[in-house]
Amino acid sequence: MASGDHPTNRSRTMQARICKALIVGVAMSMLAAVGVSAALPQPAHAAQVITDISYAPAQPAGSRGHLLDLYIPSTGVTPRPLLIWHKGSAWTSDDGKAAADEIAAVFGPLGFAVAGVSVRPSSQAIFPAQVHDIKAAIRWLRANAATYNLDPNRFAMMGDSSGGWLTEMATLSGGVAALEGTVGTTGVSSAVQVGLAFFSPTDFLQMNAQNLPTGGLDHNSPASPESLLVGCPIQTCPATVAQANPMTYVDANDPPLMVLHGQADFLVPHGQSVLLYNRIKAVCGDVTFVSVPGADHMRAQIMDPAHFGTETVYTTTDCTETVRTGTLNPTWANFATHLRAGLKMGTSCEVTYSTGAWNGAFNGSVVIRNTGTTPISGWAVTWAWTGNQQITTAWNATVTQTGTQVTARDAGHNSYIGPGSSQSLGFSATATGSNPIPAQFQVNNLPCTRVTL
Structure with missing residues (x-):
């Protein structure tokens, strides 16, 4: 001492x-x-x-x-x-x-x-x-x-x-x-x-x-x-x-x-x-x-x-x-x-959005790409509809919708996105009238660059 x-x-x-x-x-x-x-x-x-x-x-x-x-x-x-x-x-x-x-x-x-x-x-x-x-x-x-x-x-x-x-x-x-x-x-x-x-x-x-x-x-x-x-x-x-x-x-x-x-x-x-x-x-x-x-x-x-x-x-x-x-x-x-x-939330991201439509419904695909230099571990991608779209089912993600707001969370097996890597999800939804592309996507509250196909 x-x-x-x-x-x-x-x-x-x-x-x-x-x-x-x-x-x-x-x-x-x-x-x-x-x-x-x-x-x-x-x-x-x-x-x-x-x-x-x-x-x-x-x-x-x-x-x-x-x-x-x-x-x-x-x-x-x-x-x-x-x-x-x-x-x-x-x-x-x-x-x-x-x-x-x-x-x-x-x-x-x-x-x-x-x-x-x-x-x-x-x-x-x-x-x-x-x-x-x-x-x-x-x-x-x-x-x-x-x-x-x-x-x-x-x-x-x-x-x-x-x-x-x-x-x-x-x-x-x-x-x-x-x-x-x-x-x-x-x-x-x-x-x-x-x-x-x-x-x-x-x-x-x-x-x-x-x-x-x-x-x-x-x-x-x-x-x-x-x-x-x-x-x-x-x-x-x-x-x-x-x-x-x-x-x-x-x-x-x-x-x-x-x-x-x-x-x-x-x-x-x-x-x-x-x-x-x-x-x-x-x-x-x-x-x-x-x-x-x-x-x-x-x-x-x-x-x-x-x-x-x-x-x-x-x-x-x-x-x-x-x-x-x-x-x-x-x-x-x-x-x-x-x-x-x-916190492995991501610092830069890109979302590619594509759809295939038929009468009164459509399928959608969302691809999340990590454009940052650190990994994303656990993700939630969010967007807002401007029409009356309503998701009916989804795969490779757990999707919830409240009004026009949609949140899609990873399904566990696809929770990790390394730098330069991607994960994807898909969904089916109903829609009548116009079906515009969401104006913005966010991953873990981070606005992403939007790419449409």
Whole structure:
């Protein structure tokens, strides 16, 4: 046991926290100020917003660290993919679900449900409590997926700053029993299938050395956010700090991860994401690192169009690295593409539609081609009639029709569509009068290029 881990020393550290309260207050105010989210439209699309769901009993009583908000959209096929959001606060807030409405305003129209999740702050519980909490929330959401029409096999996570750290911990430590904890629902997987993290800390011990030449926070201070998180001045308890380092849990089987960091980050050094990228690259993992010049510790600056075309993008997959400049702007559309790829929902598609008609009825064929670079695993193709067409039977798919809206789901044996590959379905239907071709087809909520024969 390191000297900093001794109970007596922990008591002295707690006394030091009180003596240094003013320092902590200043640091936290700075971090809270730069964590302000970019203004986004409100989620008017949401069919249902459920707030303050208890995913575990409050601990301590009356606290809010075990609550989540759930935004269920009115659009898209079901069951819906889920995007879990946690807003950073230097581990000082029990309201990490804040700003989830802004995330839902972007991803709800794309068919995603969004869960804003809070965890306990470091003032209430030290590490690994925060990881135990997020995993408990994920387990609760998966256990209750059927209730809210969520797809338990398509969970993504996103967060910024300490929320980015929590995202990386959840994404990279799937299956690590020591980090599961016993909070709330147990016996259910806490894995997520893809992650996206903004300006996250990783190796606390190297943060001071990586500070900008103009300065930064003293991360080695007993009153630093990192020291308060682990319950000891970080340089005195390296073993504990290593357990809080996302890099500790990296292996080649981890889900895909995107990390974004500004080169002018004054609070969490840009080098923290460099370390994580290099670690994942070393094990032939799947990671994209977007390095943005001139951007500080704000999501609005990372996504500022003024920086478009200047970012350096490092990608490693299948033991192959690609380095490009200005080819992946940090936009919501590109983030959605990354999440869809990780969830195997498809990123580009083509649908070929053909019919053969006779009096009052017709047969139809729909061929779905994956024109993206990642596989589709499980698909639902949707379209809308403009006439009185009514499907009577189908093959190679389970087809349902409500009014003019049609949804055709894979039949199991044909659920996988690799890049450049296709699957098809057929149907018979009745129709009188005109029988126009549907204007648009979507696969897993993704609009496809339409080809007619």
